[in-house]
Amino acid sequence: MSARILIVDxxxxxxxxxxxxxxxxxxxxxxAHDGPTALEIVSREMPDLVLLDVMMPGMxxxxxxxxxxxxxxxxxxxxxxxTALNDMRDRVNGLQAGADDFLxxxxxxxxxxxxxxxxxxxxxxxxxxxxHQQTSRDLGFDVDPDMTDVxxxxxxxxxxxxxxxxxxNIRGVLERDGHNVTVLNSxxxxxxxxxxxxxxVVVVSMDFEGDEPLRLASRLRxxxxxxxxxxxxxxxxxxxxxxxxxxxxxVNDCVVRPVDEQEIVARVRTxxxxxxxxxxxQSNFEQHLSMALTDGLTxxxxxxxxxxxLDGIVKRAGDGGHGLSLMLIDxxxxxxxxxxxxxxxxxxxxxxxxxxxxxxxxxxxxxARFGGEEFIVAMPDTPIDIAFAVADRIxxxxxxxxxxxxxxxxxxxTMSAGVAELxxxxxxxxxxxERADKxxxxxxxxxxxxVVRADPFVKKTSETAVE
Amino acid sequence: MSARILIVDxxxxxxxxxxxxxxxxxxxxxxAHDGPTALEIVSREMPDLVLLDVMMPGMxxxxxxxxxxxxxxxxxxxxxxxTALNDMRDRVNGLQAGADDFLxxxxxxxxxxxxxxxxxxxxxxxxxxxxHQQTSRDLGFDVDPDMTDVxxxxxxxxxxxxxxxxxxNIRGVLERDGHNVTVLNSxxxxxxxxxxxxxxVVVVSMDFEGDEPLRLASRLRxxxxxxxxxxxxxxxxxxxxxxxxxxxxxVNDCVVRPVDEQEIVARVRTxxxxxxxxxxxQSNFEQHLSMALTDGLTxxxxxxxxxxxLDGIVKRAGDGGHGLSLMLIDxxxxxxxxxxxxxxxxxxxxxxxxxxxxxxxxxxxxxARFGGEEFIVAMPDTPIDIAFAVADRIxxxxxxxxxxxxxxxxxxxTMSAGVAELxxxxxxxxxxxERADKxxxxxxxxxxxxVVRADPFVKKTSETAVE
Numbered sequence: 001m002s003a004r005i006l007i008v009d010x011x012x013x014x015x016x017x018x019x020x021x022x023x024x025x026x027x028x029x030x031x032a033h034d035g036p037t038a039l040e041i042v043s044r045e046m047p048d049l050v051l052l053d054v055m056m057p058g059m060x061x062x063x064x065x066x067x068x069x070x071x072x073x074x075x076x077x078x079x080x081x082x083t084a085l086n087d088m089r090d091r092v093n094g095l096q097a098g099a100d101d102f103l104x105x106x107x108x109x110x111x112x113x114x115x116x117x118x119x120x121x122x123x124x125x126x127x128x129x130x131x132h133q134q135t136s137r138d139l140g141f142d143v144d145p146d147m148t149d150v151x152x153x154x155x156x157x158x159x160x161x162x163x164x165x166x167x168x169n170i171r172g173v174l175e176r177d178g179h180n181v182t183v184l185n186s187x188x189x190x191x192x193x194x195x196x197x198x199x200x201v202v203v204v205s206m207d208f209e210g211d212e213p214l215r216l217a218s219r220l221r222x223x224x225x226x227x228x229x230x231x232x233x234x235x236x237x238x239x240x241x242x243x244x245x246x247x248x249x250x251v252n253d254c255v256v257r258p259v260d261e262q263e264i265v266a267r268v269r270t271x272x273x274x275x276x277x278x279x280x281x282q283s284n285f286e287q288h289l290s291m292a293l294t295d296g297l298t299x300x301x302x303x304x305x306x307x308x309x310l311d312g313i314v315k316r317a318g319d320g321g322h323g324l325s326l327m328l329i330d331x332x333x334x335x336x337x338x339x340x341x342x343x344x345x346x347x348x349x350x351x352x353x354x355x356x357x358x359x360x361x362x363x364x365x366x367x368a369r370f371g372g373e374e375f376i377v378a379m380p381d382t383p384i385d386i387a388f389a390v391a392d393r394i395x396x397x398x399x400x401x402x403x404x405x406x407x408x409x410x411x412x413x414t415m416s417a418g419v420a421e422l423x424x425x426x427x428x429x430x431x432x433x434e435r436a437d438k439x440x441x442x443x444x445x446x447x448x449x450x451v452v453r454a455d456p457f458v459k460k461t462s463e464t465a466v467e
Numbered sequence: 468m469s470a471r472i473l474i475v476d477x478x479x480x481x482x483x484x485x486x487x488x489x490x491x492x493x494x495x496x497x498x499a500h501d502g503p504t505a506l507e508i509v510s511r512e513m514p515d516l517v518l519l520d521v522m523m524p525g526m527x528x529x530x531x532x533x534x535x536x537x538x539x540x541x542x543x544x545x546x547x548x549x550t551a552l553n554d555m556r557d558r559v560n561g562l563q564a565g566a567d568d569f570l571x572x573x574x575x576x577x578x579x580x581x582x583x584x585x586x587x588x589x590x591x592x593x594x595x596x597x598x599h600q601q602t603s604r605d606l607g608f609d610v611d612p613d614m615t616d617v618x619x620x621x622x623x624x625x626x627x628x629x630x631x632x633x634x635x636n637i638r639g640v641l642e643r644d645g646h647n648v649t650v651l652n653s654x655x656x657x658x659x660x661x662x663x664x665x666x667x668v669v670v671v672s673m674d675f676e677g678d679e680p681l682r683l684a685s686r687l688r689x690x691x692x693x694x695x696x697x698x699x700x701x702x703x704x705x706x707x708x709x710x711x712x713x714x715x716x717x718v719n720d721c722v723v724r725p726v727d728e729q730e731i732v733a734r735v736r737t738x739x740x741x742x743x744x745x746x747x748x749q750s751n752f753e754q755h756l757s758m759a760l761t762d763g764l765t766x767x768x769x770x771x772x773x774x775x776x777l778d779g780i781v782k783r784a785g786d787g788g789h790g791l792s793l794m795l796i797d798x799x800x801x802x803x804x805x806x807x808x809x810x811x812x813x814x815x816x817x818x819x820x821x822x823x824x825x826x827x828x829x830x831x832x833x834x835a836r837f838g839g840e841e842f843i844v845a846m847p848d849t850p851i852d853i854a855f856a857v858a859d860r861i862x863x864x865x866x867x868x869x870x871x872x873x874x875x876x877x878x879x880x881t882m883s884a885g886v887a888e889l890x891x892x893x894x895x896x897x898x899x900x901e902r903a904d905k906x907x908x909x910x911x912x913x914x915x916x917x918v919v920r921a922d923p924f925v926k927k928t929s930e931t932a933v934e
Contacts, residue, residue, distance in 0.1 A: 001588065002685035002716045026678075026685040026716055048689065121468065128595050132752075139757050140768070142775045211493075218469035218493040222515065249469045249493055285599075290606050291759035296771040301607070304763040308609045335802065339908065342901075343838075371810075372839030434809075441806065 003048035003120040004028040008038040008064065009082070010056040018051065018107070025113060035059030039067055042074055048123045049116060050079045052099075054090055062097040069098030076126040076277070078119040082107070088260050095266030100274075101253065114244040122252065122274075129281040136288050143284065154178045155272040158197075160190045160216060161205035161234075170203060170234075170264065177265045187212035191219040195226050201271045202226075203264075204251075206235035206242060214246055221250040228278070230271035234259060297347055298354035301368035306376060310429040313366060317380050318425035325387030325421045327377040328436040329357070329394070332414045332448040334373035345405045349413055352404075356397045360390060376433070384421035384453060391417040391451040399449055416443035420454035427457045470515035470587040471495040475505040475531065476549070477523040485518065485574070492580060502526030506534055509541055515590045516583060517546045519566075521557055529564040536565030543593040543744070545586040549574070555727050562733030567741075568720065581711040589719065589741075596748040603755050610751065621645040622739040625664075627657045627683060628672035628701075637670060637701075637731065644732045654679035658686040662693050668738045669693075670731075671718075673702035673709060681713055688717035695745070697738035701726060764814055765821035768835035773843060777896040780833060784847050785892035792854030792888045794844040795903040796824070796861070799881045799915040801840035812872045816880055819871075823864045827857060843900070851888035851920060858884040858918040866916055883910035887921035894924045 005027050009015045012033065019029045030047055032038040035056060042050060050068065054061040065079050080101045081094035091102045101115055137143045157179045161167035164185055171181045182199070184190050194202055202220065206213045217233065220226040233246045233254040243254045252274075253267055293305040301309075317324035331337075331353065338346040350373065357375060361367055366378040379387055395415055402410035418439025420432055439454035446452070472494050476482045479500065486496045497514055499505040502523060509517060517535065521528040532546050547568045548561035558569045568582055604610045624646045628634035631652055638648045649666070651657050661669055669687065673680045684700065687693040700713045700721040710721045719741075720734055760772040768776075784791035798804075798820065805813040817840065824842060828834055833845040846854055862882055869877040885906025887899055906921035913919070 002688040004689045026681055026712070028686060028689040046691070125591075125595070128592070135753055136756060139753070140760050140772055140776065141756075214493055219495060221469040222471045222495040224513070245493070286602055286606070288756055288759055289603060289608075291771065292755055293607050293758075296769075296774075302763075304758065305607055307763075309607065339911075343904070437810065444806075 001117070001120055001124065002026055002028065003116075003123070004030060004045065005049045005051060005116070006030040006032060006038065006041055006045070006047040007051045008032045008035070008056075008061070009053035010034060011053075014053065014105075021107075021109060021112070022116075027116075035061075035064040038064050042068055042077065043071075046074070047077065048120050050077060051103075052079055052081050054081055054083050054094065062093055065094065065097040065099050076123070076130055078123055080115065080119065088263065091260075092262040092266050095263070095270055098270075098273075100270060108240075110244055111240065114247040118247040118250075118252070121250075126278065129278060129285075132285050133281060136285070141288055153276075154180055155200035155268070156198075157181045157201045157203060157268065158184060158194055158199040159203045159205070160184045160187060160213070161203075162186065162207045162212075163205070166205060170205070170259070173261050173264060174203075174268060177268070179268070187216050190216055191223065191226065194220060194229065195223065198225065198229060200275055201230045201232060201268055203232045203234065203268070206233065206239050211242075214242060214249065217246055217251050218249045228275070230275050232264075232267060232271060234264075295369040298351055298369050300354050300358070300375070301366060303368065303370055306366070306368040306370065306378075309366065310376075310378060310433075313378050313380065314422060314427070314429040314432060317422055318427065321425070322381045323383060323422060325379045325382045325384050325419055326432050326436050327379065327387055327391045327417055327419045328370070328433065328440045329375040329377070329391070329415055329417045330440055330444070331373040332416055332444070334413070337411065337413065341405065341411065345407070345411065348405055349403050349411065353398055353413070353415065357394050360394045360397065384419060387419045387421065388451055388453055391419050395449065395451055414449035416440060416448050417451045418443055418454055419451060421456075424457050431457065468584070468587055468591065469493055469495065470583075470590070471497060471512065472516045472518060472583070473497040473499060473505065473508055473512070473514040474518045475499045475502070475523075475528070476520035477501060478520075481520065481572075488574075488576060488579070489583075494583075502528075502531040505531050509535055509544065510538075513541070514544065515587050517544060518570075519546055519548050521548055521550050521561065529560055532561065532564040532566050543590070543597055545590055547582065547586065555730065558727075559729040559733050562730070562737055565737075567737060575707075577711055578707065581714040585714040585717075585719070588717075593745065596745060596752075599752050600748060603752070608755050620743075621647055622667035622735070623647050623649075623665075624668045624670060624735065625649045625651060625657075625661055625666040626670045626672070627651045627654060627680070628670075629653065629674045629679075630672070633672060637672075637726070640728050640731060641670075641735060644735070646735070654683050657683055658690065658693065661687060661696065662690065665692065665696060667742055668697045668699060668735055670699045670701065670735070673700065673706050681709060681716065684713055684718050685716045695742070697742050699731075699734060699738060701731075762836040765818055765836050767821050767825070767842070768833060770835065770837055773833070773835040773837065773845075776833065777843075777845060777900075780845050780847065781889060781894070781896040781899060784889055785894065788892070789848045790850060790889060792846045792849045792851050792886055793899050793903050794846065794854055794858045794884055794886045795837070795900065795907045796842040796844070796858070796882055796884045797907055797911070798840040799883055799911075801880070804878065804880065808872065808878065812874070812878065815872055816870055816878065820865055820880070820882065824861050827861045827864065851886055854886045854888065855918055855920055858886050862916065862918055881916035883907060883915050884918045885910055885921055886918060888923075891924050898924065 005022055007015050007018050010033050015031050019031060022029050030041055030045060032041050035058060052061045052064055061081055068074050068079055078100040080103055081099045082103050083090045084105050094102060133143055157174050159167050159170050162185060167183045171183050174181045204213050204217055217231050230252045233243060233251045235243045236257050246254060252271055255264055295302040337349055358367060361377050368376050370376045399414045402412045404410055418436040420436040422432055435454040439452040443450050443452040472489055474482050474485050477500050482498050486498060489496050497508055497512060499508050502525060519528045519531055528548055535541050535546055545567040547570055548566045549570050550557045551572050561569060600610055624641050626634050626637050629652060634650045638650050641648045671680050671684055684698050697719045700710060700718045702710045703724050713721060719738055722731055762769040804816055825834060828844050835843050837843045866881045869879045871877055885903040887903040889899055902921040906919040910917050910919040
């Protein structure tokens with residue numbers, strides 16, 4: 001997949017060589033010779049990847065990386081640090097500055113392209129999530145990702161390694177960094193085990209023979225539950241072609257033996273951070289979606305949800321012959337509560353009533369806030385006597401216990417309700433609501449704080465039409 | 468990227484050969500020897516790709532393909548038809564049955580793997596969208612994609628070809644299929660032109676020298692506005708390595724010259740269908756998200772939107788010193804409307820009042836339904852005299868013209884309003900609402916159908932605290 005790549009290096013010659021390599025592979029190349037220019041280009045052009053030299057006069061690569069990763073707008077752009085020497089301290093500093101990967105000069109072309117492809121692929125997945133985030137923002141959601149959950153916290157790590165000595169070593173290192181580590185010493189059933197106990201990161205160690213490690217990586221990537229789990233591959237320097245194959249299969253990162261303790265710690269942290277960031281974007285998105293069907297004040301379903309589901313619920317009950325009862329609840333004199341005690345008090349009353357209501361209906365009943373101070377509960381498989389009893393219990397629970405208000409005072413409210421039963425399979429949701437509404441009106445009319453049963457449904461036959 | 472691939476062929480030997488090839492590339496392989504088994508596996512295992520033999524006894528490949536594409540659950544799984552002969556009729560039949568691509572036996576391995584990689588990549592993008600769709604469904608949205616827009620309709624196509632004869636030929640073919648075709652005879656500025664006038668499909672013709680066509684494809688893929696535009700590459704059989712490079716760069720499909728008229732028509736249709744399907748998923752998703760911040764009945768912003776934005780609006784107005792007025796509107800005796808004329812009438816009244824309100828405020832005012840029959844309008848940069856005049860105009864518009872009800876009758880309603888002006892920069896949104904609410908209460912108290920100005924804000928100084 002093509003991509004835009006920003007090369008940052010103070011040495012013009014280095015930039016030229018790298019740019020030529022990437023251009024020959026049809027990448028779109030941008031260049032910068034110092035940190036401030038790089039940051040400016042990142043912010044303006046939003047490239048898919050940054051190849052960043054560590055040693056630059058003025059602002060060094062670590063600082064550039066830190067700033068890219070600090071901004072919520074650019075944090076998802078992968079940064080690869082390019083070091084002149086295989087300096088382990090530089091690597092770890094870079095990973096701690098938030099770099100996604102490391103390459104050592106002179107660059108090995110095959111490895112360079114394999115890493116670039118892998119990071120660009122990852123970026124594309126994130127792009128879709130950031131696009132959603134932008135959509136949410138444009139629509140008016142308050143999108144302010146809380147990054148505290150992304151950092152820190154112990155992660156669950158599964159290490160798969162046929163050598164017990166090696167795996168114990170890795171386990172020790174990762175446990176010292178606070179992770180919960182499980183070791184599997186066989187590749188057999190490893191995929192199944194991992195799917196059954198989804199970790200935050202899988203570390204797969206290549207052994208000296210056989211293609212089991214790559215098969216495992218491939219299986220984790222191709223099966224649904226493990227598709228998103230970050231995989232870190234460990235191999236020998238002579239294993240390079242297999243490491244590259246691994247990156248092509250969708251492995252997220254790889255480390256060459258001898259494994260440096262700080263490096264593997266930093267790389268595992270990078271994977272955990274990336275996974276949690278993605279999970280956070282996903283959960284924000286689900287939360288925003290669910291708001292569309294939830295009443296913000298009470299947490300009950302909202303009218304929109306009810307309107308798109310009640311027809312189906314009523315129809316299923318009618319077709320199945322299991323019956324259904326519907327309860328329509330309205331708080332008594334609620335307007336007075338708002339006018340006398342203010343909106344904050346009114347809101348609290350609605351919240352408390354909703355809670356008492358929820359506590360008295362079953363999980364498969366559908367409870368929704370229908371309007372201002374009106375609630376509806378649809379109760380499948382429930383005869384009217386039961387529905388009446390439930391409604392009356394809710395009425396008692398509301399009337400009996402005063403509601404504590406935000407200002408410390410208390411308020412007693414009452415409610416009226418109408419209950420109607422679906423008997424004729426042909427009755428629609430709207431007709432059922434109408435009957436419950438009439439019963440509710442009677443309850444109000446008869447003095448409030450009571451439940452009234454609706455008259456049975458009368459089918460509009462041709463005779464009725466004639467009269 | 469690894470993936471699960473289902474191979475369907477009645478010849479056990481063919482399945483074996485293909486399975487061995489794919490397994491050696493670490494793909495996860497499933498197999499079936501007849502149509503019904505294939506459909507059963509597709510439905511149960513949801514593979515990433517189906518390689519489907521055309522000629523099978525019983526249910527043939529076309530029928531299997533049609534059924535996979537007909538089900539909303541499996542329609543996004545790419546299907547590649549494998550034909551024994553280079554039979555053009557089979558290709559076209561297959562593409563018409565909804566196949567995503569075609570390969571001819573004996574399979575050329577390089578081309579096979581390039582196509583498979585490209586289709587798997589496309590599938591992954593769709594996976595994310597289908598996952599969103601599933602999330603929506605789980606949350607309770609009514610997800611019933613309307614596929615009519617996905618099929619049919621003329622598409623915008625841009626053809627880039629340095630040869631006028633060739634491009635005129637392609638233009639003719641595509642215009643006869645009902646598309647709007649634009650021809651560009653130069654690759655220079657083509658990317659810019661395409662980005663400025665986004666088509667549904669870009670057809671890029673490779674010429675005999677230079678890498679301009681692939682550079683163009685790469686640029687379209689790496690730049691934001693054109694990233695999702697389907698690209699169809701046309702090349703000579705000897706160009707195979709370039710066609711494969713194109714697929715790697717993110718081109719969606721390629722055709723080998725001589726271009727068969729029906730084949731290019733079918734392939735363009737396939738790309739258009741895929742693009743529209745993706746757009747449909749995206750627009751459903753945006754619609755669902757926007758519901759979370761919109762009042763379903765009136766289309767105004769809802770209380771949730773107001774609560775997450777009003778603080779910011781008030782703070783910006785205070786900090787900027789431009790002032791702001793807030794209008795709180797409440798319909799008079801609305802409860803009676805519901806009780807006397809029914810909920811449908813009440814809803815219609817709210818809708819009509821919201822419309823009259825919207826018509827009398829400016830685009831940068833924020834109008835929201837605050838509760839049952841209450842509305843709020845925040846008017847930045849507006850002194851209270853103007854806000855009062857606007858509120859009074861809305862009041863007149865509501866009271867003057869009777870509201871037509873669903874049953875054909877008419878109803879006249881009135882409203883009361885309180886307006887408050889932000890003067891002290893320290894005042895919060897809640898305090899501002901409270902003052903408007905008090906003014907509204909006065910309007911009600913003084914006989915309704917009127918607008919009242921709120922008392923100015925008095926800062927709680929230490930003196931006040933002392934008294």
